[in-house]
Amino acid sequence: MSFLKNKLLILFCFILIGCSSIPAxxxxxxxxxxxxxxxxxxxxxxxxKWGTPIYIQLAIIKMESDFDWLAKPARKKIFKVIxxxxxxxxxxxxxxxxxxxxxxxxETGNKLATRARFKDSVDFIGWYTNKSESILKxxxxxxxxxxxxxxxxxxxFKYYKKNKRVIKLAKKxxxxxxxxxxxxxxxxxxxxxxxxxxF
Numbered sequence: 001m002s003f004l005k006n007k008l009l010i011l012f013c014f015i016l017i018g019c020s021s022i023p024a025x026x027x028x029x030x031x032x033x034x035x036x037x038x039x040x041x042x043x044x045x046x047x048x049k050w051g052t053p054i055y056i057q058l059a060i061i062k063m064e065s066d067f068d069w070l071a072k073p074a075r076k077k078i079f080k081v082i083x084x085x086x087x088x089x090x091x092x093x094x095x096x097x098x099x100x101x102x103x104x105x106x107e108t109g110n111k112l113a114t115r116a117r118f119k120d121s122v123d124f125i126g127w128y129t130n131k132s133e134s135i136l137k138x139x140x141x142x143x144x145x146x147x148x149x150x151x152x153x154x155x156x157f158k159y160y161k162k163n164k165r166v167i168k169l170a171k172k173x174x175x176x177x178x179x180x181x182x183x184x185x186x187x188x189x190x191x192x193x194x195x196x197x198x199f
């Protein structure tokens with residue numbers, strides 16, 4: 001009996017590692033989904049639920065964490081050597097901060113959501129971009145402005161023109177989203193044909 005438990009524990013660890021590891025090529029949406037098919041199911045569900053295109057969901061995650069489920073901001077350093085505090089509470093795929101994540105859980109009722117789970121992270125992005133459209137009147141297909149709102153927050157969005165660094169990041173997100181969109185146009189049909197994996 002203990003032998004069977006050990007085998008199941010090892011199998012669970014392999015599944016956890018496989019689901020949590022970073023895809024081999026994070027610049028190609030088709031390769032990401034061929035490696036992580038369930039991720040396609042999750043992003044497709046978010047697109048249907050919130051109206052946020054899959055390619056924009058991916059582009060935001062690519063910029064924020066490069067698909068690292070345990071991503072955190074680098075620590076500040078004292079005298080450029082001694083590690084100090086992190087600049088924010090950002091964590092996980094979406095790099096959501098604690099306060100906004102708690103707001104998301106409260107408003108959606110997704111009380112068990114975790115920032116280290118891809119399914120919850122893309123749903124958070126869908127929720128956030130939906131609110132950006134409602135509050136700031138930004139189209140969910142506008143990767144550039146959606147990322148500005150995502151990075152700066154709804155209250156600080158109006159000041160983005162003063163921040164050249166964030167404008168540069170938003171342009172990268174916009175460019176990457178178009179690359180993902182073009183790639184998906186070539187593999188979306190084959191991804192949709194696989195109806196045997198449920199989400």
